Amino acid sequence: MGTGTGTGTSKQQRRGNTRQRIQDVALELFAEQGYEKTSLREISERLEVTKAALYYHFKTKEAILTSIFDDLTRPIDELIAWGHEQPRPVSLETKQKTLTRYSEILVDAAPLFRFMQENQATVRDLKTGESFKDRMLGIYEILKDPEAPMTDQVRCFSALFTMHGGMFVLKDVEGDPEEKRKAILEVAIDLVTRAHTGA
Amino acid sequence: MGTGTGTGTSKQQRRGNTRQRIQDVALELFAEQGYEKTSLREISERLEVTKAALYYHFKTKEAILTSIFDDLTRPIDELIAWGHEQPRPVSLETKQKTLTRYSEILVDAAPLFRFMQENQATVRDLKTGESFKDRMLGIYEILKDPEAPMTDQVRCFSALFTMHGGMFVLKDVEGDPEEKRKAILEVAIDLVTRAHTGA
Amino acid sequence: MGTGTGTGTSKQQRRGNTRQRIQDVALELFAEQGYEKTSLREISERLEVTKAALYYHFKTKEAILTSIFDDLTRPIDELIAWGHEQPRPVSLETKQKTLTRYSEILVDAAPLFRFMQENQATVRDLKTGESFKDRMLGIYEILKDPEAPMTDQVRCFSALFTMHGGMFVLKDVEGDPEEKRKAILEVAIDLVTRAHTGA
Amino acid sequence: MGTGTGTGTSKQQRRGNTRQRIQDVALELFAEQGYEKTSLREISERLEVTKAALYYHFKTKEAILTSIFDDLTRPIDELIAWGHEQPRPVSLETKQKTLTRYSEILVDAAPLFRFMQENQATVRDLKTGESFKDRMLGIYEILKDPEAPMTDQVRCFSALFTMHGGMFVLKDVEGDPEEKRKAILEVAIDLVTRAHTGA
DNA sequence: GATGAATGAGTATTCATTCAT
DNA sequence: AATGAATGAATACTCATTCAT
Numbered sequence: 047m048g049t050g051t052g053t054g055t056s057k058q059q060r061r062g063n064t065r066q067r068i069q070d071v072a073l074e075l076f077a078e079q080g081y082e083k084t085s086l087r088e089i090s091e092r093l094e095v096t097k098a099a100l101y102y103h104f105k106t107k108e109a110i111l112t113s114i115f116d117d118l119t120r121p122i123d124e125l126i127a128w129g130h131e132q133p134r135p136v137s138l139e140t141k142q143k144t145l146t147r148y149s150e151i152l153v154d155a156a157p158l159f160r161f162m163q164e165n166q167a168t169v170r171d172l173k174t175g176e177s178f179k180d181r182m183l184g185i186y187e188i189l190k191d192p193e194a195p196m197t198d199q200v201r202c203f204s205a206l207f208t209m210h211g212g213m214f215v216l217k218d219v220e221g222d223p224e225e226k227r228k229a230i231l232e233v234a235i236d237l238v239t240r241a242h243t244g245a
Numbered sequence: 246m247g248t249g250t251g252t253g254t255s256k257q258q259r260r261g262n263t264r265q266r267i268q269d270v271a272l273e274l275f276a277e278q279g280y281e282k283t284s285l286r287e288i289s290e291r292l293e294v295t296k297a298a299l300y301y302h303f304k305t306k307e308a309i310l311t312s313i314f315d316d317l318t319r320p321i322d323e324l325i326a327w328g329h330e331q332p333r334p335v336s337l338e339t340k341q342k343t344l345t346r347y348s349e350i351l352v353d354a355a356p357l358f359r360f361m362q363e364n365q366a367t368v369r370d371l372k373t374g375e376s377f378k379d380r381m382l383g384i385y386e387i388l389k390d391p392e393a394p395m396t397d398q399v400r401c402f403s404a405l406f407t408m409h410g411g412m413f414v415l416k417d418v419e420g421d422p423e424e425k426r427k428a429i430l431e432v433a434i435d436l437v438t439r440a441h442t443g444a
Numbered sequence: 445m446g447t448g449t450g451t452g453t454s455k456q457q458r459r460g461n462t463r464q465r466i467q468d469v470a471l472e473l474f475a476e477q478g479y480e481k482t483s484l485r486e487i488s489e490r491l492e493v494t495k496a497a498l499y500y501h502f503k504t505k506e507a508i509l510t511s512i513f514d515d516l517t518r519p520i521d522e523l524i525a526w527g528h529e530q531p532r533p534v535s536l537e538t539k540q541k542t543l544t545r546y547s548e549i550l551v552d553a554a555p556l557f558r559f560m561q562e563n564q565a566t567v568r569d570l571k572t573g574e575s576f577k578d579r580m581l582g583i584y585e586i587l588k589d590p591e592a593p594m595t596d597q598v599r600c601f602s603a604l605f606t607m608h609g610g611m612f613v614l615k616d617v618e619g620d621p622e623e624k625r626k627a628i629l630e631v632a633i634d635l636v637t638r639a640h641t642g643a
Numbered sequence: 644m645g646t647g648t649g650t651g652t653s654k655q656q657r658r659g660n661t662r663q664r665i666q667d668v669a670l671e672l673f674a675e676q677g678y679e680k681t682s683l684r685e686i687s688e689r690l691e692v693t694k695a696a697l698y699y700h701f702k703t704k705e706a707i708l709t710s711i712f713d714d715l716t717r718p719i720d721e722l723i724a725w726g727h728e729q730p731r732p733v734s735l736e737t738k739q740k741t742l743t744r745y746s747e748i749l750v751d752a753a754p755l756f757r758f759m760q761e762n763q764a765t766v767r768d769l770k771t772g773e774s775f776k777d778r779m780l781g782i783y784e785i786l787k788d789p790e791a792p793m794t795d796q797v798r799c800f801s802a803l804f805t806m807h808g809g810m811f812v813l814k815d816v817e818g819d820p821e822e823k824r825k826a827i828l829e830v831a832i833d834l835v836t837r838a839h840t841g842a
Numbered sequence: 843g844a845t846g847a848a849t850g851a852g853t854a855t856t857c858a859t860t861c862a863t
Numbered sequence: 864a865a866t867g868a869a870t871g872a873a874t875a876c877t878c879a880t881t882c883a884t
Contacts, residue, residue, distance in 0.1 A: 062864095064864080064865090079366065080281070080366030080367055081366075082279070082281035082282065082367075083281065083366070083367070085856075085857060085858085086857075086858065086859090087856085087857080087858095095864095095865075095866090096865070096866050096867075097858085097859085097866095098859095098860085098861090098865065098866055098867080098868095099864075099865050099866075101858095101859070101860080101865095102864060102865060102866095103864090106858080106859080107857095107858065107859090161366075163365065164364075164365035164366035164369070165363075165364075165365075165366050166362065166363035166364075167278065167279030167280075167282070167360075167363035167364050167367075168279055168281075168282070168366075170363070182414075195428075196420060196424060196425065196428040197428045197431050197432055197435075199418070199428070200407070200411060200425075200428045200429050200431075200432045201432055203407070203410065203411060203414060204403060204406070204407040204410075204411070204432055204436075207403075207406040207407055207409075207410035207411070207414075208399070208402070208403040208406055208407070210406075210410075211402065211403075211406035211409075211410070212399060212402060212403070212406070215381075215402060215406075219398065221395060225395060226395065226399075229394075229395040229396045229398070229399045230399050232396050232399075233396055233399045233400055233403055236396075237403075237436075261846095261847095263847080263848090284873080284874065284875085285874080285875065285876085286873085286874080286875095294847095294848075294849090295848070295849050295850070296849095296875085296876085297848070297849060297850075297851095297876090297877085297878090298847075298848055298849075300875095300876070300877075301846085301847060301848065301849095302847090305875080305876080306874095306875065306876090460867095460868095462868080462869090477764065478679070478764030478765055479764075480677070480679035480680060480765075481679065481764070481765070483852080483853065483854085484853080484854065484855090485852090485853085485854095493868095493869075493870090494869070494870055494871070495854085495855085495870095496855090496856085496857090496869070496870060496871075496872095497868075497869055497870075499854095499855070499856080500867085500868060500869065500870095501868090504854080504855080505853095505854065505855090559764075561763065562762075562763035562764035562767070563761075563762075563763075563764050564760065564761035564762075565676065565677030565678075565680070565758075565761035565762050565765075566677055566679075566680070568761070577815075580812075581815070593826075594818060594822060594823065594826040595826045595829050595830055595833075597816070597826070598805070598809060598823075598826045598827050598829075598830045599830055601805070601808065601809060601812060602801060602804070602805040602808075602809070602830055602834075605801070605804040605805055605807075605808035605809070605812075606797070606800070606801040606804055606805070608804075608808075609800065609801075609804035609807075609808070610797060610800060610801070610804070613779075613800060617796065619793060623793060624793065624797075627792075627793040627794045627796070627797045628797050630794050630797075631794055631797045631798055631801055634794075635801075635834075659843095661843080661844090682877075682878060682879085683878075683879065683880090684877085684878075684879095692844075692845090693844070693845050693846075694845095694878095694879085694880085695844070695845055695846080695847095695880095695881085695882090696843075696844050696845075698844095698879095698880070698881080699843060699844060700843090703879080703880080704878095704879065704880090844884105845883105845884085846882105846883095846884090847881105847882095847883095848880105848881085848882090849879105849880085849881080850878100850879100850880095851877105851878090851879095852876105852877080852878080852879105853875105853876080853877070853878090854874105854875100854876095854877105855873105855874080855875090855876105856872105856873085856874075856875105857871100857872090857873080857874095858870105858871100858872095858873105859869105859870085859871095860868105860869085860870080861867105861868095861869090862866105862867095862868095863865105863866085863867090
């Protein structure tokens with residue numbers, strides 16, 4: 047279904063979508079080696095353009111990163127917005143749905159999340175980074191019950207950590223990826239359910 | 246009966262413990278700003294010595310980091326060793342004890358763990374980093390039951406993530422630190438217990 | 445009709461030939477002070493560009509040196525190629541011609557050869573250095589007669605050493621340069637002739 | 644006849660001859676890698692002493708080199724002195740004897756001469772270096788005949804170059820070392836003889 | 843006769859960024 | 864839409880040397 051007839055990406059095809067290609071390659075490298083350790087030279091070499099070309103499309107190195115975040119965090123923002131529109135107190139069903147959708151988002155944006163987890167120190171003082179923590183707290187707001195005891199609050203966080211961490215460490219464990227994702231989701235939902243019902 | 250009456254550390258006092266001081270300052274800065282973003286210039290300036298002095302005590306920048314790890318990961322290695330000596334199948338009690346001790350270790354070496362969590366991308370390709378993952382899997386080995394269903398395997402990982410993540414994110418939540426630590430530990434133990442009993 | 449009427453090189457003129465200028469200045473300094481003792485700072489200062497500019501044109505310090513060699517050793521390679529195409533056994537005439545041409549090459553690339561002679565220790569473990577020895581042996585291959593007694597073999601080497609050494613030490617002896625070069629060439633040819641005829 | 648009974652050099656043995664050992668190791672390394680590229684750290688590590696110890700025995704790095712030269716160039720100075728005492732005009736016999744003795748000196752101090760040849764650029768601006776050139780000219784003074792034509796002057800230099808160069812390049816040629824040395828000496832003597840007789 | 847600790851000046855190299863074309 | 868050429872500031876690291884002990 048591809049438009050190209052030859053192998054690889056022809057110069058023709060490349061025209062007009064360089065911006066996108068920069069983002070793709072950058073994310074790939076950032077995730078692989080970390081933000082600091084990835085240089086613009088590396089990115090431009092892999093794209094077979096000059097460093098200066100990157101500056102035509104983005105004002106700074108940080109702007110490349112930020113733009114990637116912007117594209118990919120939109121679904122999360124929508125999820126948060128949706129959650130916050132739901133009637134209070136938040137129903138168990140809504141919480142479960144939130145986790146389910148979050149799990150899907152996580153899979154779709156896996157490289158970005160991997161990057162975020164592994165580069166917190168760097169990302170922390172990017173404006174974008176700030177908002178990541180906020181987003182996590184945004185999801186947490188949907189799940190938590192302010193009246194519940196501390197252990198149940200922890201359970202809600204735990205559900206989130208389980209999903210974040212699980213995505214990347216379970217690679218080292220045998221088993222079918224989709225099955226693993228489901229198991230992770232199940233544990234997360236279980237945690238939140240128990241926090242909700244106070245079981 | 247200390248010799249110094251004034252404030253600050255006199256040059257006298259400093260003699261002989263420079264190595265230790267380098268490690269302290271380095272960890273502080275690494276945790277604050279990340280490994281890559283911390284330069285040897287910064288470390289040496291804060292210590293009021295020259296960069297070259299750092300090189301008298303450590304062969305490379307990485308060696309500074311490694312030496313800090315070596316000192317602080319010993320307790321974990323001991324815990325793993327102890328766990329692996331316990332009779333198989335591992336009793337629930339042993340698992341609980343493991344988590345409890347791990348929790349204490351985590352608190353003691355908090356800055357190091359914060360650093361590790363936030364600099365995974367960097368730490369990954371340090372030999373030392375390698376071994377961190379191994380250590381986590383080492384603890385996991387004690388907790389897990391290879392026969393148990395996938396969800397229970399996930400619960401064991403979840404317990405670990407909860408402890409790691411909890412330590413640092415709960416800062417942003419109100420409440421007494423010690424109480425929070427206990428709540429985290431409780432949730433972790435609960436997860437492992439349920440995995441163990443298959444409840 | 446040059447654009448500059450004043451002394452020195454205008455910035456206009458310099459554009460586009462920086463690479464060449466780096467090579468010129470570098471060779472000059474390398475020959476004057478040795479490779480190790482010449483720093484990139486020195487080169488860049490003399491060129492009135494920044495050190496980073498050097499790195500735009502050459503990947504490393506060694507690459508500067510290598511590039512100079514590449515340009516200047518081509519004539520030698522051509523001479524060797526020519527020599528090896530000649531019918532065997534090599535005629536005396538061919539040998540004499542080889543020395544004559546070699547002598548001219550030596551004069552043209554005098555600073556480079558001076559540099560090589562005086563920096564053998566450094567140049568030795570550069571790939572480029574390797575090939576210098578090979579080149580010398582390449583010329584030697586044309587001159588030598590494998591059946592001849594050891595003394596005659598030595599005479600052939602001696603002819604080469606005489607030319608190499610002569611170029612630089614005879615500076616300290618009175619007399620017209622061109623005349624001296626001719627005398628050197630004559631002695632070299634004489635050595636090879638005697639080796640050839642077994643006189 | 645050695646005093647030690649064990650293998651290797653015991654600490655006992657080492658006492659009192661550290662100065663000598665420094666010179667030995669230094670020359671070895673200087674010859675191997677060049678003067679600039681050999682650091683005092685390297686020397687001290689190979690000797691299993693501290694860098695500071697070197698400074699107990701020698702005022703500077705250059706002083707180590709100079710001291711080595713002083714020890715080893717004495718024979719040459721004696722040869723020159725002897726040569727200059729001979730009646731003028733210098734007889735052919737004296738010239739031949741000079742070359743013969745020079746050849747022996749060269750073999751004895753081979754590493755030093757190898758070093759000198761390969762590090763001329765470095766050695767040039769050491770006071771010691773100056774004197775090396777002077778020494779070579781000193782030998783040349785004995786061999787040359789100021790009235791002789793330029794080609795014969797060149798022959799005398801050529802004899803010297805042949806000996807210097809020959810020592811090190813003939814390594815790459817098959818044959819017995821002693822036999823090669825003799826062949827080299829023979830060629831050198833032949834050159835000087837022809838210069839002397841004007842053949 | 844030597845060490846432990848440190849310094850000051852230097853090195854090659856890399857990076858994000860700029861700008862005229 | 865992109866390049867070629869360059870910069871300024873930084874970085875990790877090395878070296879010869881010093882000096883109190």
